[in-house]
Amino acid sequence: MCIRDRSSPDAISLDEVKSWSNYINYIGEISDVRSTIKNSHIYVLPSYHEGLPRSTLEAMSMGRPVITTDASGCRETVKEGVNGFMVPVNNVDMLVEKMIWFIEHSDQIEIMGIASRRMVEDKFDVRKVNAAILDIINTYLLDGMKVVGELFGSGQMQLPFVLQSAETMKYAVSILEPFMETNDEKISKGKFLIATVKGDV
Numbered sequence: 001m002c003i004r005d006r007s008s009p010d011a012i013s014l015d016e017v018k019s020w021s022n023y024i025n026y027i028g029e030i031s032d033v034r035s036t037i038k039n040s041h042i043y044v045l046p047s048y049h050e051g052l053p054r055s056t057l058e059a060m061s062m063g064r065p066v067i068t069t070d071a072s073g074c075r076e077t078v079k080e081g082v083n084g085f086m087v088p089v090n091n092v093d094m095l096v097e098k099m100i101w102f103i104e105h106s107d108q109i110e111i112m113g114i115a116s117r118r119m120v121e122d123k124f125d126v127r128k129v130n131a132a133i134l135d136i137i138n139t140y141l142l143d144g145m146k147v148v149g150e151l152f153g154s155g156q157m158q159l160p161f162v163l164q165s166a167e168t169m170k171y172a173v174s175i176l177e178p179f180m181e182t183n184d185e186k187i188s189k190g191k192f193l194i195a196t197v198k199g200d201v
Contacts, residue, residue, distance in 0.1 A: 037062045041109050042102050046087075046095055050074050057124055060116035065109055067098045083115035141169050 017026050027036060033055065037043065043059035043066050050073040056066055060077065066084035068074040069091075078084045085101070087094040102109060148165045151157035 033058055034062070037064060040064065042067060042099070043084075044068070044095075044099065045074065047071050047074055048089055052076055057120060060120045060124075063110075063113035063117045065102065065112035065116055067095065067102075077119075079115070079119065083112050083119055137173065141172055145169055 017024065020026075030036060037059050041064070043056060043064040045053055045056050045066070045068045047053065047069050048071060050071050052073045053068075056068060056074070056077045060066060060083070066078050068078055068084070068086060069089045070086045071089050075086055078086050080086060085098040087098060145165065148157065148162055152159070152162045
């Protein structure tokens, strides 16, 4: 799966991608990845740089092994040899080697896919993430505002600094808030699903 963004100077042209049609099925940009992941066996994200990639978590939640790079964020999604493999960034030969490994060891696809699913449940369950975020808010942010309130009440802090502290807390919560998602109950050998970040194609 490739997502095209013509604004990127590093993007691969669509014509070049189409020239690979003998062995690449270019899907284009899609809004619901579930059916595409379901029709694949391995999820591949050869990213150069990444936050924690949601697309990889989606594939893992559907029981797919992962091949990705040892880039920041990506490495959080793979336990080497358990649910997939990491390769160095920009190392095409090793990426191909790991893809061939799955072809030659197709009996491991289901086993490693189950490991992916367990890893998502243990490490990235939305309820656990929410609990951790709330702990940050309750332990650090609210305690910090309590100290600010006490200093203001005792006359040791002036109002402009109190308001500045409140704005800081508001900003911190706004950063954490997007990660506090509700659990979607509806989401709960083979083909490789190769993903790129927007702008690569």
